[in-house]
Amino acid sequence: MPDNIIAECLNLPGVKFADAQIQDGIAEIKIARRSELGFACSNCGQRTYFTWDSNQVRIRDLSVFDKKKVYLILYKYRIRCPSCGVRVEKRDLLM
Numbered sequence: 001m002p003d004n005i006i007a008e009c010l011n012l013p014g015v016k017f018a019d020a021q022i023q024d025g026i027a028e029i030k031i032a033r034r035s036e037l038g039f040a041c042s043n044c045g046q047r048t049y050f051t052w053d054s055n056q057v058r059i060r061d062l063s064v065f066d067k068k069k070v071y072l073i074l075y076k077y078r079i080r081c082p083s084c085g086v087r088v089e090k091r092d093l094l095m
């Protein structure tokens with residue numbers, strides 16, 4: 001299976017499939033960011049590769065498997081922007 005098939009199904013071009021499990025009717029799809037893209041600052045949009053910290057978030061997704069509860073598991077980052085300092089990364093797709 002190509003790495004990007006989940007990203008294509010979910011229409012999330014900046015991520016790749018990491019892992020998945022289905023248990024008790026709940027599907028969890030772990031996705032990872034494509035590190036070569038870096039991070040965009042939520043304030044100015046400048047791209048950087050420097051992260052400050054991250055935390056895991058679980059987001060309900062309805063776009064794919066409508067017969068099961070589907071959650072996307074991913075990391076949300078704070079970055080160190082060269083112009084703005086520590087900021088939340090810009091994530092158009094989820095938050």
Ligand SMILES: [Zn+2]
Nearest residue numbers: 041044081084
């Ligand atoms: Zn910035």
